[in-house]
Amino acid sequence: MSNIYDHAYHLEKAIRESTDFQNLKSAYEAVMNDPESKQMFESFRDTQLNLQEKQMQGLDITDEEVEKARNVVELVQDNPTIAKLMEEEQRLNVIIGDISSIITKPLEEVYGFNQDEQ
Amino acid sequence: MSNIYDHAYHLEKAIRESTDFQNLKSAYEAVMNDPESKQMFESFRDTQLNLQEKQMQGLDITDEEVEKARNVVELVQDNPTIAKLMEEEQRLNVIIGDISSIITKPLEEVYGFNQDEQ
Ligand SMILES: [Ca+2]
Ligand SMILES: [Ca+2]
Numbered sequence: 229m230s231n232i233y234d235h236a237y238h239l240e241k242a243i244r245e246s247t248d249f250q251n252l253k254s255a256y257e258a259v260m261n262d263p264e265s266k267q268m269f270e271s272f273r274d275t276q277l278n279l280q281e282k283q284m285q286g287l288d289i290t291d292e293e294v295e296k297a298r299n300v301v302e303l304v305q306d307n308p309t310i311a312k313l314m315e316e317e318q319r320l321n322v323i324i325g326d327i328s329s330i331i332t333k334p335l336e337e338v339y340g341f342n343q344d345e346q
Numbered sequence: 347m348s349n350i351y352d353h354a355y356h357l358e359k360a361i362r363e364s365t366d367f368q369n370l371k372s373a374y375e376a377v378m379n380d381p382e383s384k385q386m387f388e389s390f391r392d393t394q395l396n397l398q399e400k401q402m403q404g405l406d407i408t409d410e411e412v413e414k415a416r417n418v419v420e421l422v423q424d425n426p427t428i429a430k431l432m433e434e435e436q437r438l439n440v441i442i443g444d445i446s447s448i449i450t451k452p453l454e455e456v457y458g459f460n461q462d463e464q
Binding site for chain 2: 231232233234235236237238239240242243244245246248249252253256286320323324326327328330331332333334335338339
């Protein structure tokens with residue numbers, strides 16, 4: 229039991245010390261240190277969260293909101309500092325997804341999935 | 347980078363070798379090796395998955411389905427072999443949840459959550 233947690237903390241440390249994580253951190257700080265990019269990124273994040281929330285609640289999304297979201301995405305895509313951050317986020321997401329697949333494999337085997345991989 | 351994956355595989359091994367995981371595996375096998383429990387457990391799982399699917403698609407759940415689900419849950423709760431499996435599943439879910447919190451902590455810190463824990 230404690231062994232599992234020891235290994236989880238070792239993994240956390242490896243993530244924290246990885247080039248991929250350090251690059252993400254730098255990319256995030258670059259956005260936060262540029263007022264224009266920061267404001268644009270926060271506006272993008274707010275817009276995404278609002279739309280997600282509405283979708284989850286089954287609420288209608290107005291034409292005005294679709295238009296606003298489209299504008300924010302266009303602004304964000306043209307901003308190289310934010311584009312860099314999104315690239316690094318994507319990279320970390322792949323790693324986190326891989327880790328999740330690796331550590332849930334024992335459970336999948338119990339429940340009979342991926343039996344050909346055993 | 348490869349270091350992250352090394353640690354992820356070490357963690358997977360620690361999970362696989364843990365008493366908690368071995369107990370889950372035994373509890374699952376006990377259910378699968380008892381035809382009555384197996385059939386009940388599979389019926390329970392199918393019912394849960396069907397209801398989840400309907401909810402996600404925003405479809406109505408009929409009175410008949412609610413009644414059927416209630417019956418299946420009652421049967422399952424009275425079966426000690428399945429009750430044991432669910433207890434072990436719950437235990438593993440807590441561990442997996444803890445691991446997930448531990449390894450996503452660096453990301454949370456980048457995005458400014460849990461700043462008091464840094
Ligand atoms: Ca600028
Ligand atoms: Ca029996």
